[in-house]
Amino acid sequence: MMERVLKVHPKDNLLVALTNLFKGEIIIFHDEKITLLDDVKAKHKFVTVDLKQGQEIIMYGVLVGKAQIDLKAGNLITTANIKHAANSFEVGERNLAWDKPDVSKWQNATFNGFHRPDGSVGTANYWLVIPMVFCENRNLEVLQEALVTPLGYGRKKAYQNQALKLIDLYQAGADVETIINADIFIEEQAEKSKRLFPNVDGIKFLNHDGGCGGIRQDAETLCGLLAGYITHPNVAGATVLSLGCQNAQVPILEAEIKKRDPNFSKPLYILDQQKVGTEADLLAAAIKQTFAGLMQANQNTRKPAPLSEITIGLECGGSDGFSGISANPAIGYTSDLLVALGGKVILAEFPELCGVEQNLSDRCVTAEEATRFSSLMKTYNQRAVEAGSGFDMNPSPGNIKDGLITDAIKSAGAAKKGGTSPVVAILDYPEKVTKPGLNLLCTPGNDVESTTAEVGSGANLVLFTTGLGTPTGNPITPVVKISSNTTLFNKMSDIMDVNTGSIIDGEETIYQAGERILDYLIKVASGEIEVAAVKHVQDDFIPWKRGVSL
Incomplete structure (x- = not known):
């Protein structure tokens, strides 16, 4: 049977309402008998003892606030009557004891994943397209339009089809009330059967607004994050687009990749727009190299x-x-x-x-x-x-x-x-x-x-x-x-x-x-x-x- 209240820790002076409780109700919890002085909605808490202004509110066995006014047992806690408070901390003695759970049920269990050259195992198999700087985001959008649907990674356009149904109704003379009450639901579904590369879960485009401006440390940190994605076990390889003049330079990215995987051997294609020349040439090269990368990624299977x-x-x-x-x-x-x-x-x-x-x-x-x-x-x-x-x-x-x-x-x-x-x-x-x-x-x-x-x-x-x-x-x-x-x-x-x-x-x-x-x-x-x-x-x-x- 579902309980109505819960005390999370024996030291707590709060009870959690597991269902809506009402002012005047008498709550009996173990040896505590409390008359509620306020309505208490499910998920909210009320105090179990009288508290003076400034006294501590305890939950989960730790300090979580202090009373801003005098409180009576049965009062709901709110932002108006308590304020945040937390204990200070320091580096003390090590406490490494824990109740290690029995895992015999899973001791010999396995999962089927994608094994990478560095020994890691992925739960998925993606190809990445990454800009070094926000200036390349539009080129990412062009590549996304060029590759995703033709290679079978698009989804049925359920919401577009719903709009088309409304257009048909409108052209047939439907009034506003008919439009509002129309049943236009169409479930969105992936079209996996049309994928050219069935072992590749998708092509992902990591649009972002960084890479230049701001402070150099932000650009360096961004390179570390992008390197984390490129070397990630769920990633088969990547296409990287660089403008060329941004703070997030390709050598920084390459150094971050090496830091995470000294023997990095995944397919990685890096294109510098200012070296390649025209946008058309850049995109043509990116499409070809990404396609070649997908061919390699498709050779990976779950084991x-x-x-x-x-x-x-x-x-x-x-x-x-x-x-x-x-x-x-x-x-x-x-x-x-x-x-x-x-x-x-x-x-x-x-x-x-x-x-x-x-x-x-x-x-x-x-x-x-x-x-x-x-x-x-x-x-x-x-x-x-x-x-x-x-x-x-x-x-x-x-x-x-x-x-x-x-x-x-x-x-x-x-x-x-x-x-x-x-x-x-x-x-x-x-x-x-x-x-x-x-x-x-x-x-x-x-x-x-x-x-x-x-x-x-x-x-x-x-x-x-x-x-x-x-x-x-x-x-x-x-x-x-x-x-x-x-x-x-x-x-x-x-x-x-x-x-x-x-x-x-x-x-x-x-x-x-x-x-x-x-x-x-x-x-x-x-x-x-x-x-x-x-x-x-x-x-x-x-x-x-x-x-x-x-």
């Missing part, structure tokens, strides 16, 4: 690989008050399972680790890694403060509306994605993940910037939790969308893949959901399941400029 070759990025977006008690801890357990199997896990979004730094710092395998984590967190927050912001301004209006009142509440729930295993490495954007285990990657909390970064660091799968519905995807890596609540899963079923609202509904435990997600991931990694973001060609790609972004 069995151990689960240790999976690298998952952990992401959340459009989070709600259930994210931290269903979806996030569920994929946290999935993370622990994969770590126990020898895989790699990336936890990013540093602004959303505010308040749980001490726990993560203590879990770092060395004091040096803990010191680097502390430095990155404090420097990032200080830059945000200098820009007139700060980590405390991170929750979005949607987060707040659905129960994430302070950044510390949001962060404490977001950190659950990382499970309980030791932190093996601290990475600064856009460094590559190399060590098996849990890695922390410095990125913004912004969904697309962070997902873009995780993939650039090597994630060949991304687990993305959401409570409100966020369609974020990635050009080369499947992004598995995980709903924190059943209402969302049913309402936006076209962009959701997995439901963990079953935890809130009392139908399964966090551990059962985590195991179910791992089984699902294996099928996605093998190409047996096409996730919604791939199906809808949700190719989001935004490089992070190292200015302030939360």
